[in-house]
Amino acid sequence: MKGNGLPVQPTITERVSRWCGAVTVAVLIAPTIGRMPARADQSGISQPALGLLNELVSAPRTEFFVYKNTDSGMNHSFPSGLFPGGPVLGKIHLDTACVYDPASPNGCTVNPNRLDLVRGTVLRVSFDPLSPLQFVGINFEEPEHYGVNPRGVGYDLRGATRVCFDALSPTPLNGRGHR
Numbered sequence: 191m192k193g194n195g196l197p198v199q200p201t202i203t204e205r206v207s208r209w210c211g212a213v214t215v216a217v218l219i220a221p222t223i224g225r226m227p228a229r230a231d232q233s234g235i236s237q238p239a240l241g242l243l244n245e246l247v248s249a250p251r252t253e254f255f256v257y258k259n260t261d262s263g264m265n266h267s268f269p270s271g272l273f274p275g276g277p278v279l280g281k282i283h284l285d286t287a288c289v290y291d292p293a294s295p296n297g298c299t300v301n302p303n304r305l306d307l308v309r310g311t312v313l314r315v316s317f318d319p320l321s322p323l324q325f326v327g328i329n330f331e332e333p334e335h336y337g338v339n340p341r342g343v344g345y346d347l348r349g350a351t352r353v354c355f356d357a358l359s360p361t362p363l364n365g366r367g368h369r
Contacts, residue, residue, distance in 0.1 A: 254347065256330050259310035260286045266345060269313060271329025271337040281318040282326040288314040290358075297360040 235243070255264045269286065272279050290312050291299035298314055306312075317326060333342050 254345070254350070257313060259312065261310060267330035267332040268334035269328050269330055270334045271331045273327050273329065273337075274325065278320075278324050278326055281320060281324070282328065283316045283318075284328070285314040285316075287311050292360070295360060297358065 249264065253264070254266060255262065256267045257269065258264050269284055272282060285298060288298035288311060289304050289306050290297060290309050291301075291304065294300065296314070296316065297312075315328065320326065329337060331337060332344065336342065
């Protein structure tokens with residue numbers, strides 16, 4: 191995107207809605223009615239920088255990410271709840287630092303110098319072949335490993351108006367999720 195001849199980063203919501211790599215989960219919460227979002231001071235700062243600052247300052251008030259990317263301070267959970275347990279857990283594999291590459295067979299680049307400015311890193315979940323009655327899955331938990339060590343109070347998401355799930359498979363899948 192370009193604005194006034196300068197490159198402009200898409201908003202966080204635009205980045206999420208355009209995201210097409212591996213698996214991420216985002217829960218977006220509408221801003222509280224009657225509350226003004228925080229704004230950065232406008233003295234001595236360029237308009238593109240001011241726009242980015244305002245976006246970053248107001249994002250925690252308008253968006254709730256279960257998992258945004260591996261480096262995000264806006265993550266509100268950990269992909270730590272693998273299930274059902276037992277030897278089948280060896281058939282699920284997580285790559286939390288995948289840099290999306292549509293030309294790669296597994297969807298992740300092998301080039302350490304590649305950077306995805308739109309998605310950052312993505313969470314890649316892959317499975318070894320499963321028999322017809324086998325299944326594996328993952329829960330995003332806060333605090334980490336909550337399923338085996340329940341503690342904390344969780345998040346109150348009663349104001350949520352939209353849930354957004356984005357997923358991509360580098361190879362076609364049949365209706366049961368198998369290749």
